[in-house]
Amino acid sequence: MMNLGMFFALLGVAFAVVFSGMGSSKGVGIASEAGAAVIADDPGKFGKLLILQLLPGTQGLYGLIVGVMVMLNIGVLGGEPVADTVVGLQYLCGCLPIAFSGYFSARAQGRVCATGVNLVAKRPEESSKAIVSASLIELYALLGFIVSFLVVINI
Amino acid sequence: MAITKMKRLEIVGLNNERKRLIEYLQRCGVVDISDSREEGLESRETATVISQLDQYMSSASEALDILRPYSQAKGGMFYIRPEISADNYAATSGEMAEITALVSEVIKLRKQREKNREDIASYEATIRSLEPYKMLDIPLGTKTVGKVNIRIGTLDGEWDEERLWKVFNDAEIQDVYFEILSKDCQQTAVFVMYHNDAAKRVEPVLAGINLLAPPINTVGKTPLEYSEELRARCEALKNEYEDGEIRIKELATNKGKIELFYDKLSLRREKYNTLARVGITENAFFVSGYIPEKAGEKLLPELEKQFIVSAELIEPDVEEDVPKAFENNAFVSPVEGITSDYSMPSSHDVDPNPIMAFFYYFFFGMMFSDAGYGLILMIVCGLLGFGSFMEKDKRRAYKMFFFCGVSTTFWGIMYGSFFGDMIATVSKTFGDGSVAFTPILMDPVQKPLQLLIMSVAFGLVHILTAIATKFYMTWRDGDKFAAICDSGFWFVLLFGLAVFAGGMALGIKILETVGLVMLIGSAAGLILTQGRNQKNPIMKLFGGILSLYDITSYVGDILSYSRLMALGLATGVIASVINVLGSLGGDSVVGMIAFIAISIFGHALNFAINMLGAYVHTNRLQYVEFYQKFYEGGGKKYKPFGFNTKYFRFKN
Numbered sequence: 001m002m003n004l005g006m007f008f009a010l011l012g013v014a015f016a017v018v019f020s021g022m023g024s025s026k027g028v029g030i031a032s033e034a035g036a037a038v039i040a041d042d043p044g045k046f047g048k049l050l051i052l053q054l055l056p057g058t059q060g061l062y063g064l065i066v067g068v069m070v071m072l073n074i075g076v077l078g079g080e081p082v083a084d085t086v087v088g089l090q091y092l093c094g095c096l097p098i099a100f101s102g103y104f105s106a107r108a109q110g111r112v113c114a115t116g117v118n119l120v121a122k123r124p125e126e127s128s129k130a131i132v133s134a135s136l137i138e139l140y141a142l143l144g145f146i147v148s149f150l151v152v153i154n155i
Numbered sequence: 156m157a158i159t160k161m162k163r164l165e166i167v168g169l170n171n172e173r174k175r176l177i178e179y180l181q182r183c184g185v186v187d188i189s190d191s192r193e194e195g196l197e198s199r200e201t202a203t204v205i206s207q208l209d210q211y212m213s214s215a216s217e218a219l220d221i222l223r224p225y226s227q228a229k230g231g232m233f234y235i236r237p238e239i240s241a242d243n244y245a246a247t248s249g250e251m252a253e254i255t256a257l258v259s260e261v262i263k264l265r266k267q268r269e270k271n272r273e274d275i276a277s278y279e280a281t282i283r284s285l286e287p288y289k290m291l292d293i294p295l296g297t298k299t300v301g302k303v304n305i306r307i308g309t310l311d312g313e314w315d316e317e318r319l320w321k322v323f324n325d326a327e328i329q330d331v332y333f334e335i336l337s338k339d340c341q342q343t344a345v346f347v348m349y350h351n352d353a354a355k356r357v358e359p360v361l362a363g364i365n366l367l368a369p370p371i372n373t374v375g376k377t378p379l380e381y382s383e384e385l386r387a388r389c390e391a392l393k394n395e396y397e398d399g400e401i402r403i404k405e406l407a408t409n410k411g412k413i414e415l416f417y418d419k420l421s422l423r424r425e426k427y428n429t430l431a432r433v434g435i436t437e438n439a440f441f442v443s444g445y446i447p448e449k450a451g452e453k454l455l456p457e458l459e460k461q462f463i464v465s466a467e468l469i470e471p472d473v474e475e476d477v478p479k480a481f482e483n484n485a486f487v488s489p490v491e492g493i494t495s496d497y498s499m500p501s502s503h504d505v506d507p508n509p510i511m512a513f514f515y516y517f518f519f520g521m522m523f524s525d526a527g528y529g530l531i532l533m534i535v536c537g538l539l540g541f542g543s544f545m546e547k548d549k550r551r552a553y554k555m556f557f558f559c560g561v562s563t564t565f566w567g568i569m570y571g572s573f574f575g576d577m578i579a580t581v582s583k584t585f586g587d588g589s590v591a592f593t594p595i596l597m598d599p600v601q602k603p604l605q606l607l608i609m610s611v612a613f614g615l616v617h618i619l620t621a622i623a624t625k626f627y628m629t630w631r632d633g634d635k636f637a638a639i640c641d642s643g644f645w646f647v648l649l650f651g652l653a654v655f656a657g658g659m660a661l662g663i664k665i666l667e668t669v670g671l672v673m674l675i676g677s678a679a680g681l682i683l684t685q686g687r688n689q690k691n692p693i694m695k696l697f698g699g700i701l702s703l704y705d706i707t708s709y710v711g712d713i714l715s716y717s718r719l720m721a722l723g724l725a726t727g728v729i730a731s732v733i734n735v736l737g738s739l740g741g742d743s744v745v746g747m748i749a750f751i752a753i754s755i756f757g758h759a760l761n762f763a764i765n766m767l768g769a770y771v772h773t774n775r776l777q778y779v780e781f782y783q784k785f786y787e788g789g790g791k792k793y794k795p796f797g798f799n800t801k802y803f804r805f806k807n
Contacts, residue, residue: 051767058768062721065728077735128496128774135775142721146607149724153603 005088006081009074012088012095013067016148020063020102020141027056027110034114038121045120048127052116055134056109059102062145066098069152087155094151101144109137157506159480161793162451163471166442168464173440176462177430180442181422182241182807183454184797187478188429188444196434196441201427208424211255215417218261225407233544239415241798241805246419254416261406264399271396278385278392281371287337287344288369288378295381296372304354306347307336308366314343326360328353414802421800429796445471445478445793473502478793487512489540489555497778498788505628507786511777512558514617518776520562521610522722522769524599525730526592527574528762529563532556546804559769569596570723574758575730584738585747599724600731606720608660614716615653617776618709621784622646628785640684648677649709678703712780718772726765733757 035049068077070091075081082088116130164186168176180186192198246254287309288295297305316335323331330353336344345366349357373381434441446454451468458466471477479499481491483506490512500506523529537560539545540553567573571594579591599606626642629635655670657663686698737753740746782788798805 051771054764054767055771058725058764061725061729061764064732065725068728068732128493131771132775132778135771136779138772139715139718142718145725146717146721149721150603150607153600 003082003088004085005083006074008085008088009070009082009091010076012092013070013076015092015099016063016070016095016102017060017067018063019099020106021060023103023106024057024060024063027059027106027108027113028053030107030110031056031113031117034117038117041121045124048120048124049117051127051131052113052120052134055113055131055138056106058138059098059106059109059141062098062141062148063102066095066145066148066152069149070095073152073155090155091152094148094155096148097144097151098141098148102141105137105141105144109134109141112137157482158500158504159482159793160448161445161471161477161480162448162468163475163477164442164444164446164451164454164466164468166458166464166466168440168442168462170435170438170440172462172464173433173435174430176442176458176464177426177433179458179461180444181426181429181796181798182244185450185454185795186444186446187793188432188442188796190432191434191441191443192432194434194443197436198431198434201431204427205424205431208420208427212417212420212424214258214262215254215413215420218258219410219413219417221261221265221403222407222410222413225404226410232549235546236800236802236804238806239803241807244419244422244798244805246416246423250416254413257406257409258413258416261403264403264406268396268399271392271399275389275392275396278389282382282385282389284369284371285373285378285382287342289382290336291346291379292377294373294375295369295378296374302351304349304351304357306361306366306368307345308368309342309344310364310366311342313338313340314345319345322360322364323357326356328356328360331357418800418803418805422798422805425796425799444796446795447480447793475502476791477502479790480793481506481508483508483512485554486558489551489558490515492551492555493774493777495792497782498786499790499792501787501790503628503632504787504790505624507624507782510620510624511781514620514781515555515773515777516558516562518613518617518719519559519769519773520564520566521613521719522772523559523563523726523765524566524570524723525572525574525726525765526564526567527572527577527758528726528766529560529565529567531762532560532563532766534560536560563769566723568594570594570599570727572727572730574754575727575732575734577730577734577754580731580734580738581750584750585742599720599727603720603724606723607717610716610719610723611713612653613719614713614780615649617716617781618712618784619646619649621781622649625785640680640687644677644680644684645705645709647673648681648706649713651677715780716776718776722765722768722772725768726761729761729765730758733761 031053035053038049039046071077073079074091082091112134113130116127116134119130120127166176180188285295288307291307293305295307297307299305314335315338316333319333319335323329331347331349333345333347336346338344347357347361347366376384432442446468448468455466455468458464481488481494483491487508491508493515494500494508494511520529523532536553536556540550540555540557545553571592573592576592579588582588582590597605622642622645626638626646629638629642651670651673653670654666655674658666658668658670681702682696682699684699685702686695689695689698733754736757737750738746740749
């Protein structure tokens with residue numbers, strides 16, 4: 001039986017997965033475009049650049065984890081179906097942090113990675129600095145993920 | 156276990172031995188030679204020789220690029236470069252001539268083949284554009300025969316005789332002859348003939364329907380004859396093109412020779428580069444450089460035995476920018492690369508690697524945290540790092556990941572994760588569900604809050620270690636007061652904060668009180684001392700109070716360790732999702748095949764992404780949270796003058 005609570009919980013799942021996924025797609029896209037240009041000149045840099053290209057991809061995974069955790073709790077993959085609207089809204093709220101922090105951090109990280117790609121193109125030996133710069137942004141996605149996770153698991 | 160102790164080596168000798176001595180030093184490969192020009196000495200100009208060598212080298216590498224597709228591919232991570240005796244590392248003049256000829260032949264062949272290809276393409280284009288005119292039995296480009304004018308060309312679109320006649324009839328022209336040579340829906344080739352007298356009337360009509368003459372002259376031959384001739388030429392060029400390839404294939408067997416030649420030139424280039432750094436006077440020369448103490452003590456007697464020189468080892472000044480190298484045991488040395496990627500230590504720094512190594516492996520394991528993934532990492536990287544599949548220099552990173560794998564396995568067991576919950580899932584799907592891998596410490600998904608607290612606690616330990624190291628460094632440098640005020644108080648304050656929080660959480664009053672006393676005491680200490688560089692007493696107090704604001708950055712740093720929890724969770728949860736997806740097929744043969752397929756693909760993906768995450772975030776924790784607290788960096792890396800080559804290894 002589908003009630004409004006179930007709808008909101010699933011809306012939350014959609015938010016978590018869709019927004020963080022959108023951000024990651026955008027981020028990986030930006031970084032990979034920059035990467036492809038460099039690889040055209042020097043295919044040997046592919047390995048080093050791959051890391052930078054993949055970094056904005058993690059946000060999508062965090063969204064997926066939160067989405068799956070909700071599904072495990074609301075009777076889609078396990079657990080009990082949501083009983084009332086308030087609980088459904090709680091799940092929806094729980095999904096918002098990773099949805100938004102994931103979306104914006106992945107996009108910003110994509111841009112940092114793209115500049116990082118240029119850095120690696122000019123000075124391959126400094127690639128670890130480019131990677132660390134990108135990880136500065138990742139923290140905020142992680143914070144959103146932690147809060148989402150804690151909320152979802154405690155409802 | 157420390158930063159290698161360096162000495163400065165100074166050699167003074169006679170000019171006639173200069174070159175031989177530099178060659179000897181190159182073979183020893185232990186001295187990082189400084190530039191004597193910086194000390195105001197004259198030196199020999201070698202820029203012309205070097206630029207000449209550069210030219211040879213760039214031709215050689217161009218030739219190697221051309222030959223690469225034609226010889227068996229060597230390279231990749233498992234390629235071990237062949238060893239070669241260093242005794243004849245200088246290219247002889249005969250070799251020089253032979254290889255230079257070889258190289259220029261290869262480059263010439265490539266250029267010739269490129270030209271062949273271009274010519275073939277242009278002839279083929281001409282042949283194609285002659286196609287519409289092949290019915291014509293006079294040469295293209297014929298304009299007049301006697302008093303008859305001839306126009307050959309194409310019209311846009313499909314024309315037939317009727318349509319063309321209509322155009323002429325409209326202009327009231329009868330005295331014209333034409334033939335449609337060929338037509339398709341896009342264009343029609345026509346041949347038009349008219350008498351000189353009619354030219355004035357016909358030509359405007361032809362211009363009106365836009366008759367365009369083809370830009371080809373078949374030089375007195377009919378289009379058919381001409382295209383036959385071009386085909387023959389193409390054939391010849393194709394043969395030449397193929398012959399060129401055969402010749403290049405033959406030459407490709409000499410690739411090894413060119414590679415050796417390239418290496419020899421690069422060694423010579425390095426030698427001349429170094430020769431330019433040697434100071435000279437009319438009769439004598441002066442070399443100075445840095446050398447690890449132990450190597451120096453071995454080298455010195457050898458130098459004095461083989462050359463008429465005066466050489467001595469000097470203790471460098473404290474202020475000197477001595478190049479740095481690390482010397483650590485097998486457990487610590489793999490992470491040296493991580494530190495040198497950040498920065499080499501300054502003269503004030505202690506070697507951070509021994510402390511960092513432990514935390515590095517520990518945190519990596521906590522974030523990757525899966526016994527299955529850890530075992531794979533351990534086995535693969537253990538083989539690569541400690542086996543002899545690779546050259547020694549390339550093995551270091553794999554050794555590091557081996558230790559990371561050990562830690563990952565440990566944390567996987569602590570968290571009860573073996574490819575996520577694979578054991579439980581398999582048992583549930585294909586058996587009676589009685590078997591499961593029970594966590595020893597905690598299941599992260601069940602107790603995320605405890606995990607978060609644990610992560611932050613480890614973070615606090617990490618940061619306190621950094622502050623303690625800073626304390627030690629300042630104390631050692633003699634500024635004991637600053638050590639206590641700048642590092643000591645902060646250490647006590649953060650420690651007090653932890654004790655206080657622990658007391659509150661566990662409800663132990665004593666701890667709470669002790670923590671509070673530590674907090675207040677150290678905060679008072681900070682307020683009183685942090686403004687000590689200000690002259691104005693009010694500013695002193697103000698500076699002290701303001702310094703407490705730094706607490707936000709410490710708290711921020713400590714909270715940043717929550718990533719240990721987040722990434723640990725991510726590995727386990729994604730792995731479990733993969734297992735859930737895999738088990739959807741149920742308990743059947745098809746289900747089992749689906750499970751195996753989904754598991755292999757999914758876990759491979761999860762392994763790659765989470766290992767990347769663990770690596771990146773461990774680095775970040777070391778660089779941003781740890782090194783910022785005490786490590787100055789900015790030192791120069793020790794780069795000994797020696798045999799740095801691309802294709803071969805030169806051994807003494």
